[in-house]
Amino acid sequence: MYAVIFTAKIKHTDNEYFATANRMRELATSYGCVAFNAACEDDKEIAISYWSNLEQIKVWKQDPEHKAAQALGKTRWYSEYKVQIVRIEHEYDAREL
């Protein structure tokens, strides 16, 4: 299992920011994203999407609607952001810790 960790510093939000965030979740799911988790606090945003394989992530990265959202994110909504593609090595929940 893989995950894409998106971390950003928000400079501005508007209606389109929220609509785009929702639309991107929908679109990611159509590319194979199996789970999604996100939290915003003050000007900080963390969003993690989970995927079965790297190929799906690569195709998702190239989607034209996703690329348009990335461009808007860069110019309008975020002062900085970072994307990390990670492989899950181990996983525990509260019962095992």
Add this chain to the structure above:
Amino acid sequence: MYAVIFTAKIKHTDNEYFATANRMRELATSYGCVAFNAACEDDKEIAISYWSNLEQIKVWKQDPEHKAAQALGKTRWYSEYKVQIVRIEHEYDAREL
């Protein structure tokens, strides 16, 4: 580079919750944690710590003060939580996307 993704559903916070969160960051740094990023929104918490190797994470997991905090987390602060240990495969920032 590795990361530990902690995701939780908060059921209750108190002064000790915030003090412990700060103390855990301090303590993790002393075990080799090189960066930290977290956001809470409503009852959701996401915290990501970054590490150079898996051995440091293993030792950190066994620290007695950390184990006491985990026990408190389980009984007092969180209704559920999950820990994922991940390896960073690729990383991009806004300049490259």
